[in-house]
Structure formats: C-alpha cells, structure tokens
Amino acid sequence: MQSQTPFTPLATPFSPWEPGALAFLVYFVLVLAILGLILFLSGFLVRRRPTPDKQRPYECGILPTGDARFRYPVPFFLMAVFFLIFDVETAYIVSWAVAWPELGLPGYLRMAVFIVILGLGLAYAWVKGGLDWNEEEGL
DSSP states (O other): OOOOOOOOOOOOTTOTTSSSHHHHHHHHHHHHHHHHHHHHHHHHHOOOOOOHHHHSOOOTTSOOOSOSOOOOOHHHHHHHHHHHHHHHHHHHHHHHHHTHHHHHHHHHHHHHHHHHHHHHHHHHHHHHTTTOOOTTTOO
C-alpha cells in the first residue's frame, strides 16, 4: 500500500489562493481609492454660489425665528443620565437572567448586591432632589 503524505495547505495570510488578509487588503485599498475619487470629484466639479437662502438653517420649510441656543434645564439632563444608567443596568440584569441556570446561588448573591447598590444610588438621587423637575427645589 502506498503511503500518502499529509496535506499541507499554503495558508499564508497573503496567499492569493486563500481568502485572508490579501483579499481584505485589496478591498480596503479599493474602498479608499473610490472614496478619495468621489471626494475629489465632488469638490472639483461642483459650483458654489452661496446665497442668503442657502446659508439659512433648514427647519422643515419653516423660517427660523429667535436664537438656536436654547438652554435646557438641568433636571432634563439629570433625567437623561438616570435613564441611561438604569437602562444599561436593565440590560445587564436581563443578560444575568438568561445565564441564571449556569450562575446558581453565587450569581444570585452578586446580582442581589448589585441591585442593592442600584437602589441606594436611586435613593441618594431622590433625597438630593435629582428626580425633581422644579429647578428651585432640585439640584
């Protein structure tokens, strides 16, 4: 019986015969070249004729009135930050709930400590007035 030599592929990263880094590099260079060409042509071929109407901010067909620099009240930003914090923690708790069978009691205790810390942070924000919309009474 004839012995067969083991197959050794030419799987180097830049081999033209294997999908790998060479194909990605060629694709990346082509994308950059097309992007550069589009940017060059859009800047070279366009005629710029600025008029007052073109320089005015577009507000869905409504003429803008007043100053665009409206100052939002601080409680608005506090509520937004609280929402983001508790939203991310909700996603963390849901992912913990999915992995509950593998985590067991140690995972439950860790999540209980996590939720207690969240509750203490919420209570602190509530006592400090971070959840009040009245600017005089809130933070």
